[in-house]
Amino acid sequence: MTLPERTLDSNETLTVIRGRHSVRRFSGREVPAETLEAVLDAANRAPSAHNRQAWRFLVVRGAKKEELAGLASSRASHFPRPASVLLRLAARSISSAPVVIAVANTGDLIRHGRSQFGRDDGSTVDFFRTMEIQSSAAAVENLLLAATSLGLATVWLGILYLVKDDVRRILGEPQGEFVAVVPVGLPEAETSGPAKRPLAAVIRYLE
Numbered sequence: 001m002t003l004p005e006r007t008l009d010s011n012e013t014l015t016v017i018r019g020r021h022s023v024r025r026f027s028g029r030e031v032p033a034e035t036l037e038a039v040l041d042a043a044n045r046a047p048s049a050h051n052r053q054a055w056r057f058l059v060v061r062g063a064k065k066e067e068l069a070g071l072a073s074s075r076a077s078h079f080p081r082p083a084s085v086l087l088r089l090a091a092r093s094i095s096s097a098p099v100v101i102a103v104a105n106t107g108d109l110i111r112h113g114r115s116q117f118g119r120d121d122g123s124t125v126d127f128f129r130t131m132e133i134q135s136s137a138a139a140v141e142n143l144l145l146a147a148t149s150l151g152l153a154t155v156w157l158g159i160l161y162l163v164k165d166d167v168r169r170i171l172g173e174p175q176g177e178f179v180a181v182v183p184v185g186l187p188e189a190e191t192s193g194p195a196k197r198p199l200a201a202v203i204r205y206l207e
């Protein structure tokens with residue numbers, strides 16, 4: 001199959017993928033509701049193991065957002081560097097962004113898998129938990145790319161996993177575990193992302 005040349009030169013998806021980079025300080029300007037909904041819809045269209053879509057997107061604003069930022073900064077001193085530094089940075093990102101999307105697993109795939117496999121042992125749970133995390137991670141990446149395509153900035157904050165039970169309590173999620181906390185907004189200043197390793201360093205071709 002021959003691909004038309006313009007596909008590579010002017011492909012919008014590839015341009016968005018190349019343009020995405022983490023932004024950690026936001027201007028605070030609001031994100032229009034329909035833009036945010038388009039971003040959430042993109043996240044919800046991600047592939048998922050057994051198509052269970054075992055994710056929840058928590059849209060966090062106002063006092064709840066400050067509670068999340070407060071958790072990250074107050075718990076920072078409980079951890080050694082660099083975790084403490086990352087938690088403080090995360091708190092600032094959460095505070096400065098107009099809105100934060102937290103992505104949480106529901107545990108539904110784990111329950112479904114256990115009953116489908118008829119097994120409740122550790123390796124079955126570990127398998128389906130991993131599939132659930134991978135599915136939600138795909139949703140997070142969809143979210144980041146959709147936001148980028150709409151001119152929004154994001155950062156995937158994994159460091160809050162260190163205090164995941166408190167995050168879950170603040171978000172009011174009864175079960176499961178969360179995968180990411182993603183502040184979304186306009187960047188405080190124009191920035192660019194770090195260089196990536198050359199393809200030759202990460203690819204191996206086998207026949």
Ligand SMILES: Cc1cc2nc3c(=O)[nH]c(=O)nc-3n(C[C@H](O)[C@H](O)[C@H](O)COP(=O)(O)O)c2cc1C
Pocket residue numbers: 020021022023024086089090155156157158159160192193194
């Ligand atoms: C699973 C995961 C967890 C991450 N956690 C954090 C975090 O806690 N704090 C942070 O500032 N960035 C975090 N990042 C963002 C990375 O630091 C960032 O993606 C990486 O440095 C590459 O930069 P880029 O996103 O601009 O390409 C995380 C990214 C991923 C995929």
